[in-house]
Amino acid sequence: MKSKLPPYTTPLERIWHYLFRIICGLIFLFLIFPILVIVPLSFNAVPFFTFTPEMLSFNPEGYSLRWYEDFFTNLNWRGAVNNSFIIAIFSTLIATSLGTVAALGLSRREVPYRTMLMAILISPMIVPLIISACGMFFFYSRINLQGTHLGVILAHAALGTPFVVITVTATLVGFDRSLIRAANSLGADGVTTFFKIVVPLILPGVISGALFAFITSFDEVVVILFVGSFEQRTIPWQMFSGIREHISPTILAVATLLVLVSVLLLTSIELLRRRTERLRGVRT
C-alpha cells in the first residue's frame, strides 16, 4: 500500500482512496477470517465449537491437544485418511494419464469436432455433482461397483479428468510444434520425441492438472456419499457424517490440518506456474 497519491488529489478523493482500501480490507477479512478462526478453536479443551472464557484470557488450561490426539488415535479417522490417499492417488493416476493423452490429441490442429469433443470431455465439471452422484449410484449398484474401492476410484477419476484436460491443453497452447518436427528431422522417432521433447515441456501442466485431480478426489463429498459406503469412507465422508451426527471439535482439528495441506498445495502450484512462465519467457 505504498503507492503515493499524486499531489493534485482532492481531499474527497483522498478520503475515498483510503475508504476503498478499508472496504477491501474488510472483504479480505471476510475471506480469510472463517478459515483462520477454526485454528484456535481446534485447540479447545471442551467439546464445543466456541471460545471459552479460559481461551479468551489465554489461560493454558483452556487449550488442549485432545482433538488432535483423537484424530490420530481414532480408528475411524485413520481408516478415512488411508482411504482418502488410496482413492485420490489411484484416481489421479487414471485421470492424469487419460487426460494428458486426450489433451495431446485435442490440441492437434487436425482434430475434427473439436468443440463438441471438448464439451463432452469437460462435462464432469459442468454437470451438477448431485446428478453425477445419483447416476453413478444407480448404475454402479447395477454392476456391483457401488460400495467398492474400484467404484469410487473410477468415479473420482471421471470427475478429475476435465481439470487435467484443461491444464494440459492450456500448456500446449504455447507449445512450439516445430520442436517436434525439428526432433523428427534430426532422426528421433515418435516415442523418443515424446519423452525427450514433449513431456519435459508440458510437465508443469501435467503436474498441476494432476494436483487438481488429486484435490478434486481428496475434497469430494457428494459422489462418495452415494457411491461409497463406510468401508470407503474418506476424510470428507467422515467429516460430513460428523457434522450431521455428533459435532466434536475433532472435525476442527481435521479442518486445521486440511488448511495446512491446502497451503502446501497452493505453494506448489504457484511455484509450478512461475516455472512455466519462466520457461516460456513470460515476464512476471
Added chain:
Amino acid sequence: MANSAVHPDQPLTTADGVPLKTALSRALRRDKMKSLALVAPLFIFLGLTFLVPIGDMLWRGVEDPIVSTYLPKTVEQLKQWDATSGELPDESTYEALVEDVKAGAPEKLITRVGKRLNYELPGMNSLFRKSQRRIPKFDEGPYKEAVIKVDKKWGQLETWQVIKTFSPNLTAGYFWAAIDLQVTPAGDLQLQDEKSRIYLKLFWRTLYLSGLITLMTLILGYPVAYLLATLPLKTSNLLLMLVLLPFWTSLLVRTTSWIAMLQREGVLNDIMVALNIIENENRLAMIHNATGTVVAMTHILLPFMILPLYSVMKTIPKSYMRAAVSLGAHPFSAFFKVYAPNTIPGIGAGGILVFILAIGYYITPALVGGTSGTFISNFIAYHVSVSLNWGLAAALGIILLGLVLVLYLLYDRIVGVDNMKLG
C-alpha cells in the same frame, strides 16, 4: 505429408505417382484418425463411468414400466375399456386382474404396482396390499363381485382410470409432478393440492438464492478484483494468495467454519453479546435457514467471481482512466463511463460461473440450510435415498441439468470454454 516432395515443374503428383490431392487428403485423414485415437481412451472411459450412468438415471424420469410389467393381462384388457364411459370394466378385465395377481403372488410383485400408483392416487398402496393377500385365494369365477368385495375401491371408476392412465411404458407424469402438476385418474392435467405444491417454489427459491449469492459475490468481488488489478504486481500477487487460500481449502472445512461462526453459541453471536449489541437471550438464528446458505455460499463461491474479474481487469490499460480524467471527467464518472464497461466480460464470466455452481450445490445447503435454505439438489438426494421416488428425482434432475446446460452454452458464448483458467 509423407512422400510429398513437390517441384514446381512436375505435375502435381507424389513420388509414387499418386495425385497430390489424394495423397494430401489421405494424410489429413490419417492425422485426424491419429488425433481421435488419442482422445478415444478418455472418451470411452468417460462414456462408461460417467455419461452412461447419467443417461441411465435420467431415463428413469420418463420410463414407467411397473404397471404394464406386473399387470400385463389387465392392461391388455383395459385397452378396450372406455375410461369416460362411466361404466366399470367387464368381467374379463377382472379375470385378467385375478390372473395377474396370482402370477405375481409368490414374490408379492403386485404391491410394487400399489406403491407406484400411490404417488398418483393415495390409497392405492393399501388396496394392492389387501388384494395381494386375498385375491390369490379365489378359485373360480365370476370374479367381478368377488374382487369388489375384497375392497370397494375395485368397484370405483377412479381406480381403473388410474391403472389405465399409467399403463403406458413411457410417462410424462414425473415431469408434471416436478412442476406441481398432476395427471388425474381420468388423464387430465391439474394443479397439485395446495399443500403438495412444493417444487415450483423450490425451483424459484433455488434460482432466487443463487441469484442473490451471485449478486453478493459480485458486490464483494468487484472492489477486491479492482484493487488487485491496480496495485503493483508484487503486492497484488501477495494479496491474491488471500483469495486463493479459501479457493484451495476444502469445501467441508469452509462449511464447518461457518457453522462455528454462525450458530447460536457461535463466534459471531458471542462477539455481539460481548459488545452488548444483542442480549444473551436474543441470539440471532443465522444458520439452518436461508441466511446461513447465502452467507456460507457467498464465501465459498467468492473466489470464482474474483478470479475472472481480476483476469479481465488486468488487461485494461491504466492509461484509459488517466486519459478520461485528463480530458476533464470526474474520476467517478471516468470509472463508470470508461472502466466499468470494459469489465463487463469479466462480470459475465464470473456471474455465470458462480450461478452455475450455485444452482447445483448440495453439501452446503444440506449442512447449513435447515428447511428454508435447501436447494433443488437436496430434494433430488432426498428422493433418491429416502423416499425412493426415483422417477421424480430423475425428472427434477433433468430440469436442473437443462438449466445448467443453457447457462453453460451462455458461458461458452461469452468466455469460450477453451479460455477457462484454473487457479
